Amino acid sequence: MPLQVLDHPLAFHLLSHLRDKSTPPEQFRVLAENLTTLLVLQATYPIRTREVMVETPLQTTPGKVLGESLAAVPVLRAGLGMLQSVVRLFPDVAVGYIGLERHEDTAIARSYYSKLPCMDNRFTLCLDPMLATGGSAAQAISLIKAAGAMHVTMVSVVSSPEGVAHLQERHPDVNIVTGALDEGLNDKKYILPGLGDFGDRLYGT
Ligand code: PRP
Ligand code: URA
Numbered sequence: 001m002p003l004q005v006l007d008h009p010l011a012f013h014l015l016s017h018l019r020d021k022s023t024p025p026e027q028f029r030v031l032a033e034n035l036t037t038l039l040v041l042q043a044t045y046p047i048r049t050r051e052v053m054v055e056t057p058l059q060t061t062p063g064k065v066l067g068e069s070l071a072a073v074p075v076l077r078a079g080l081g082m083l084q085s086v087v088r089l090f091p092d093v094a095v096g097y098i099g100l101e102r103h104e105d106t107a108i109a110r111s112y113y114s115k116l117p118c119m120d121n122r123f124t125l126c127l128d129p130m131l132a133t134g135g136s137a138a139q140a141i142s143l144i145k146a147a148g149a150m151h152v153t154m155v156s157v158v159s160s161p162e163g164v165a166h167l168q169e170r171h172p173d174v175n176i177v178t179g180a181l182d183e184g185l186n187d188k189k190y191i192l193p194g195l196g197d198f199g200d201r202l203y204g205t
Helices: 009-019 025-043 080-089 135-146 161-170 198-203
Strands: 003-005 049-055 060-066 070-076 097-102 109-115 123-127 151-156 175-178
Touching: 009 025, 025 080, 025 123, 025 151, 025 175, 025 198, 070 080, 070 135, 080 123, 080 198, 097 135, 109 135, 123 135, 135 151, 135 161, 161 175
Parallel strands: 003 175, 070 097, 070 123, 123 151, 151 175
Antiparallel strands: 049 060, 097 109
């Protein structure tokens, strides 16, 4: 399935400020929310609509409303920084949570929490800002599919080519929408040039 990389001047602007190491957490959070809004607009482009008739104060006119429900699953912790934008755009979204933490030395993600709603027939977004080795995203999407989701889109702020390849191999049916496709990983499996540790930058840890 396709990889879509945002190509919008505002996305470039927001991402450059997110990458900047001098950006403090309070600004980082706002930038992350705004960039996520652009990502989610792109990710939900294929969502189905339904025709309706609307009564304006002057006459009746045909219109469209959303024809399917949404689910969003942020991967803790860093994915929480993307959730508010989704809730604002889609107030009736069903939200699940998956806790994953990469081991400092091996970079292998360990699952420590999972609470997912029924996602049958929901257009589902997995929210995790950093797609590095792709191990966390692949695990999260396996859990999401096990909870019934059929159409999953991975939404990330920055991705590495290695992470994209890994996710496409493990879940070839999943769309990936990302803010940037970076150069690669360093020996600690951090994305280069990347933006550092997203969770730490979000929460100032
Ligand atoms: C970060 C990030 C992803 C993961 C990406 O989380 O938020 O979940 O690493 O790496 P991967 O593609 O190599 O699996 P981390 O494990 O640092 O936890 P945190 O969100 O609690 O900081
Ligand atoms: N997690 C992050 O927060 N940043 C990276 O570059 C890789 C994993």
